Amino acid sequence: MTQELDNDLLLRALLRQPTPRRPLWLMRQAGRYLPEYRATRARAGSFLAMCTNPEYACEVTLQPLDRYALDAAILFSDILTIPHAMNLGLEFEAGEGPRFARPVRTAADIERLPLPDPARELRYVVDAVSLIRRELRGRVPLIGFAGSPWTVATYMVEGGGSKTFGAIKRMLYGAPRDLHRLLAHLARATILYLNAQIEAGAQAVMLFDTWGGALTPAQYREFSLHYMGEICASLRRESQGRVVPRIVFTKGGGAWLERTAAIGCDAVGVDWTTDLADARRLVGDRVALQGNLDPAALHAPPEVLRAEVLRVLESFGRGPGHVFNLGHGITPDVDPERVAVLVEAVRGYRLDGG
Amino acid sequence: MTQELDNDLLLRALLRQPTPRRPLWLMRQAGRYLPEYRATRARAGSFLAMCTNPEYACEVTLQPLDRYALDAAILFSDILTIPHAMNLGLEFEAGEGPRFARPVRTAADIERLPLPDPARELRYVVDAVSLIRRELRGRVPLIGFAGSPWTVATYMVEGGGSKTFGAIKRMLYGAPRDLHRLLAHLARATILYLNAQIEAGAQAVMLFDTWGGALTPAQYREFSLHYMGEICASLRRESQGRVVPRIVFTKGGGAWLERTAAIGCDAVGVDWTTDLADARRLVGDRVALQGNLDPAALHAPPEVLRAEVLRVLESFGRGPGHVFNLGHGITPDVDPERVAVLVEAVRGYRLDGG
Numbered sequence: 001m002t003q004e005l006d007n008d009l010l011l012r013a014l015l016r017q018p019t020p021r022r023p024l025w026l027m028r029q030a031g032r033y034l035p036e037y038r039a040t041r042a043r044a045g046s047f048l049a050m051c052t053n054p055e056y057a058c059e060v061t062l063q064p065l066d067r068y069a070l071d072a073a074i075l076f077s078d079i080l081t082i083p084h085a086m087n088l089g090l091e092f093e094a095g096e097g098p099r100f101a102r103p104v105r106t107a108a109d110i111e112r113l114p115l116p117d118p119a120r121e122l123r124y125v126v127d128a129v130s131l132i133r134r135e136l137r138g139r140v141p142l143i144g145f146a147g148s149p150w151t152v153a154t155y156m157v158e159g160g161g162s163k164t165f166g167a168i169k170r171m172l173y174g175a176p177r178d179l180h181r182l183l184a185h186l187a188r189a190t191i192l193y194l195n196a197q198i199e200a201g202a203q204a205v206m207l208f209d210t211w212g213g214a215l216t217p218a219q220y221r222e223f224s225l226h227y228m229g230e231i232c233a234s235l236r237r238e239s240q241g242r243v244v245p246r247i248v249f250t251k252g253g254g255a256w257l258e259r260t261a262a263i264g265c266d267a268v269g270v271d272w273t274t275d276l277a278d279a280r281r282l283v284g285d286r287v288a289l290q291g292n293l294d295p296a297a298l299h300a301p302p303e304v305l306r307a308e309v310l311r312v313l314e315s316f317g318r319g320p321g322h323v324f325n326l327g328h329g330i331t332p333d334v335d336p337e338r339v340a341v342l343v344e345a346v347r348g349y350r351l352d353g354g
Numbered sequence: 355m356t357q358e359l360d361n362d363l364l365l366r367a368l369l370r371q372p373t374p375r376r377p378l379w380l381m382r383q384a385g386r387y388l389p390e391y392r393a394t395r396a397r398a399g400s401f402l403a404m405c406t407n408p409e410y411a412c413e414v415t416l417q418p419l420d421r422y423a424l425d426a427a428i429l430f431s432d433i434l435t436i437p438h439a440m441n442l443g444l445e446f447e448a449g450e451g452p453r454f455a456r457p458v459r460t461a462a463d464i465e466r467l468p469l470p471d472p473a474r475e476l477r478y479v480v481d482a483v484s485l486i487r488r489e490l491r492g493r494v495p496l497i498g499f500a501g502s503p504w505t506v507a508t509y510m511v512e513g514g515g516s517k518t519f520g521a522i523k524r525m526l527y528g529a530p531r532d533l534h535r536l537l538a539h540l541a542r543a544t545i546l547y548l549n550a551q552i553e554a555g556a557q558a559v560m561l562f563d564t565w566g567g568a569l570t571p572a573q574y575r576e577f578s579l580h581y582m583g584e585i586c587a588s589l590r591r592e593s594q595g596r597v598v599p600r601i602v603f604t605k606g607g608g609a610w611l612e613r614t615a616a617i618g619c620d621a622v623g624v625d626w627t628t629d630l631a632d633a634r635r636l637v638g639d640r641v642a643l644q645g646n647l648d649p650a651a652l653h654a655p656p657e658v659l660r661a662e663v664l665r666v667l668e669s670f671g672r673g674p675g676h677v678f679n680l681g682h683g684i685t686p687d688v689d690p691e692r693v694a695v696l697v698e699a700v701r702g703y704r705l706d707g708g
Binding site: 164165166169170172173174213214215216217218219252254255272273274275278294295296297299300301304305308331333 | 520523524527567568569570571572573608609626627628629632649651653654655662685687
């Protein structure tokens with residue numbers, strides 16, 4: 001566990017240190033587009049069975065690394081492990097996404113939410129992190145993650161995915177104190193959870209704020225960004241003698257990058273609707289940037305895909321602090337051969353002194 | 355048809371002329387949240403039957419005006435009337451949204467698309483516009499509309515709604531010339547269609563670019579904004595001696611407002627994720643702005659809703675050129691009483707010399 005990393009490009013780039021080339025990983029790199037992932041899932045029986053079993057979680061985490069020369073592993077898990085550990089009755093219906101049998105709607109619902117102990121109810125995640133670190137044997141760093149309190153709360157209050165967020169926005173406008181209590185509770189649970197991941201071996205951590213973009217600018221600051229800042233301020237800064245970088249990603253948050261960059265994170269994720277050159281102008285030297293190829297570019301013919309990869313790399317410009325990634329997760333309909341084209345294109349782009 | 359308007363606040367504000375108070379209308383103001391709308395729909399039998407029958411379309415267009423002191427009517431119709439007129443087999447499945455039996459996927463599919471004649475295949479829309487104008491008797495102006503070529507094309511190519519736009523993005527990356535041919539054809543059809551609406555009596559027109567926000571900045575300019583600019587440049591500028599203002603609205607396009615404002619439109623719609631003060635700084639004096647209350651604020655308690663309305667009005671600041679609206683359409687679960695609260699709050703805000 002204390003072994004040196006063979007490849008620490010990701011950690012250096014996230015801290016804006018020079019690297020000879022841009023490191024890369026891909027959101028949802030362990031996913032349904034891979035036949036070996038589908039095979040493991042079939043053996044496990046369900047998505048949730050795969051998440052809650054450290055051996056399966058380790059297996060699928062490593063699959064994309066065996067295929068592609070990626071510069072990081074990301075823990076295979078789900079942003080809903082925390083509410084799952086709060087006994088809300090999580091189920092993943094085929095093709096329907098997540099559903100909670102007992103959504104959180106009232107002040108009393110919020111009051112009675114337990115605070116999951118990572119060493120007990122979320123032990124399977126901590127064990128998966130340890131196991132993955134062991135199996136990685138220092139090839140690349142392992143990224144741990146959690147959902148942002150706001151994003152996790154949307155599922156808990158809506159009872160599942162939503163397009164219009166009617167239930168949680170009713171709470172936001174009608175009972176903002178209840179919502180703040182819920183978000184503060186989630187932030188506390190997330191701090192315990194991510195610190196446990198760091199203690200178990202996660203070498204960087206990321207907060208996924210998938211639905212922050214559904215808020216007004218003022219609401220984003222009050223109900224999402226504030227709690228991500230609280231989390232960043234309470235995470236262990238080092239592990240095994242190295243800084244553990246924090247990445248914050250708000251999908252649809254391109255207009256707010258300046259604010260997001262100021263909450264005490266090391267890197268900010270950028271989706272494909274923002275040009276990286278503009279993003280960099282907004283955040284200056286404060287943070288590294290991670291992103292931002294349109295995930296649909298993986299459907300492009302190889303020569304077009306290569307050109308799009310190059311466009312993203314060049315839009316960031318010279319200098320350190322860029323981690324190549326997609327602007328959102330890989331979709332299940334992607335041809336794994338295209339991912340190989342992407343990886344090769346990124347690795348072939350040299351910074352010559354970066 | 356040549357009668358003077360009793361209330362022309364909307365037209366004046368869209369052209370940045372002073373008004374004693376801010377005009378207001380609401381996207382999807384004729385919609386499922388109204389019991390009288392649901393009753394008409396039940397009589398008509400289906401959504402499509404209601405769209406294609408001028409009497410029903412007129413009836414539901416006027417319903418919100420009979421309930422609320424709104425400053426504009428908007429034609430009741432759908433952004434998919436044009437592809438419907440191209441014989442792609444449009445159906446609206448209950449709870450599923452639109453479906454095309456014959457999606458457009460190949461160059462040959464695009465080649466064989468007919469150019470609908472508004473006087474024939476889209477006659478029901480033109481007749482609805484004439485009928486609504488007659489029934490309005492000059493109370494308020496009537497807004498005509500169409501979908502943007504990009505947005506309409508997403509439905510035609512995907513065969514319905516989509517989250518990831520895999521099919522049309524495959525075309526965008528793999529066969530961009532085919533996509534341009536499709537968009538150019540849609541732009542031509544839209545120009546004929548909107549000019550027919552203007553000739554029949556529409557006093558302002560709006561382009562709905564619901565899915566422009568799924569594109570990268572460069573793609574937005576090339577595949578969506580360009581065609582909206584073509585349309586703006588080819589619309590009749592006047593009708594019955596008055597300028598017909600053009601409104602362009604890209605949902606999720608807050609970062610691109612400056613570009614959008616430069617295509618020859620009179621007003622730009624803004625969704626709730628952008629602050630109107632920032633929007634105004636971006637567009638300067640070039641265009642009016644329309645928006646941008648979070649539609650979910652209609653779930654707020656009345657006093658909170660009033661405060662949110664006030665916040666939007668004040669965020670625009672003083673000076674002419676603001677049309678109050680939501681940042682997206684009213685959702686079906688809104689209580690009609692809350693809409694009355696909103697209307698009263700906007701009307702009570704005086705500009706004192708604006």
